[in-house]
Amino acid sequence: MTFPFDISATDGRARTGVLKTPRGDIRTPAFMPVGTAATVKALTVDQVKQTGADILLGNTYHLMLRPGPERMERLGGLHKFMGWDKPILTDSGGFQVMSLAGISKVKEEAVTFSSHIDGSKHVLSPERSIEIQADRIGADISMQLDECVAWPAEEPRARSGMELSARWAKRSKDAFGTRDTQALFGIQQGSTFENLRRESSDRLQEIGFDGYAIGGLAVGEGHQAMCEVLDYAPQMLPADRPRYLMGVGKPVDLVEAVWRGVDMFDCVLPTRAGRHGQAWTWDGPINLKNARFAEDQDPLAPEVPCPASTDYSRAYLHHLIRADEILGKILLSWHNIAFFQALTAAMRTAIAEGRFEAFRRDFHARHVSNG
Numbered sequence: 001m002t003f004p005f006d007i008s009a010t011d012g013r014a015r016t017g018v019l020k021t022p023r024g025d026i027r028t029p030a031f032m033p034v035g036t037a038a039t040v041k042a043l044t045v046d047q048v049k050q051t052g053a054d055i056l057l058g059n060t061y062h063l064m065l066r067p068g069p070e071r072m073e074r075l076g077g078l079h080k081f082m083g084w085d086k087p088i089l090t091d092s093g094g095f096q097v098m099s100l101a102g103i104s105k106v107k108e109e110a111v112t113f114s115s116h117i118d119g120s121k122h123v124l125s126p127e128r129s130i131e132i133q134a135d136r137i138g139a140d141i142s143m144q145l146d147e148c149v150a151w152p153a154e155e156p157r158a159r160s161g162m163e164l165s166a167r168w169a170k171r172s173k174d175a176f177g178t179r180d181t182q183a184l185f186g187i188q189q190g191s192t193f194e195n196l197r198r199e200s201s202d203r204l205q206e207i208g209f210d211g212y213a214i215g216g217l218a219v220g221e222g223h224q225a226m227c228e229v230l231d232y233a234p235q236m237l238p239a240d241r242p243r244y245l246m247g248v249g250k251p252v253d254l255v256e257a258v259w260r261g262v263d264m265f266d267c268v269l270p271t272r273a274g275r276h277g278q279a280w281t282w283d284g285p286i287n288l289k290n291a292r293f294a295e296d297q298d299p300l301a302p303e304v305p306c307p308a309s310t311d312y313s314r315a316y317l318h319h320l321i322r323a324d325e326i327l328g329k330i331l332l333s334w335h336n337i338a339f340f341q342a343l344t345a346a347m348r349t350a351i352a353e354g355r356f357e358a359f360r361r362d363f364h365a366r367h368v369s370n371g
């Protein structure tokens with residue numbers, strides 16, 4: 001289903017709008033917290049809701065291994081299983097296979113791999129991935145199966161990955177068919193080669209998708225090289241459909257990508273780095289393990305409307321992280337997700353008011369120079 005995407009304002013290449021789905025509206029620019037194993041680690045769905053998140057990510061790779069696709073369906077699907085009734089987007093699993101599974105093989109027909117949990121053998125074809133995402137997990141937005149080529153890549157290798165992904169895009173679309181309450185996004189590949197990104201974009205548009213992701217980035221190329229690709233890649237994709245930059249990123253990555261026309265983001269950083277003491281604030285990242293916070297009675301981030309950001313002292317958070325207390329992981333994960341939501345909300349407002357350039361400049365001055 002092509003969910004309505006109403007862009008309410010633009011400012012330069014930046015856009016703000018609403019992607020309307022049967023399970024709820026997604027305000028863009030949007031940050032999507034990652035719920036890998038049917039949970040946003042250390043948080044309840046109520047805490048996630050309180051941060052303002054409109055949509056979560058699920059993980060086909062993890063869920064197909066445990067609890068398994070057929071059991072997930074028998075349990076009523078992921079929304080019911082985890083008690084999240086808003087939209088869920090699932091990745092297709094191929095990227096996670098390459099980064100997490102045991103022995104894996106990529107062939108034209110499918111990706112085969114052994115589970116990192118118990119070594120069992122599994123097959124992920126474009127068709128099987130769609131079946132798991134849309135029919136077993138019940139994702140509102142599914143992603144095509146693709147091949148994300150490692151960076152740096154020579155052009156021939158980048159081309160072969162892009163062409164395989166384009167063939168899998170067609171198979172994914174054919175397997176998905178037409179559905180009136182679910183959507184399918186294609187994924188642009190092509191590494192750092194503008195001509196390959198153009199070909200990928202053209203092939204995806206010939207097939208036609210409800211939204212378009214920019215894949216193959218945040219794979220080690222660094223912020224500068226990623227921005228150089230984003231100087232042209234988002235604009236190759238249809239302006240009237242959502243553009244989703246996969247796996248990104250740090251706050252400064254989000255600001256620079258929104259400035260270049262990206263609408264949706266996902267990243268494990270807020271929760272993963274939070275569990276290790278890292279917190280993002282408007283004045284830049286800090287790590288609560290640092291001794292300088294041992295007697296700092298100030299709250300973490302008074303401007304962020306989240307109990308974790310306003311109701312506890314940095315000294316207490318320092319203590320919890322140093323003691324490896326579960327509550328420390330909970331509070332910092334909660335704050336970081338809330339900060340990313342506050343950041344995207346501030347960007348939506350700045351774009352709507354035509355002052356995104358000023359927002360971007362102030363953000364760099366206050367957040368980046370300190371970070």
Ligand SMILES: Nc1nc2c(CCNCC3CCCC3)c3[nH]c(NCCc4ccccc4)nc3cc2c(=O)[nH]1
Nearest residue numbers: 034036057058059091095148215216217218246247269
């Ligand atoms: N299908 C597909 N997925 C990609 C992903 C996974 C996005 N998150 C999925 C969620 C669903 C389940 C888990 C995640 C990516 N993640 C990154 N970088 C993450 C970099 C990073 C790594 C660790 C910490 C922070 C950042 N680049 C990505 C490229 C692709 C891609 O081309 N194709």
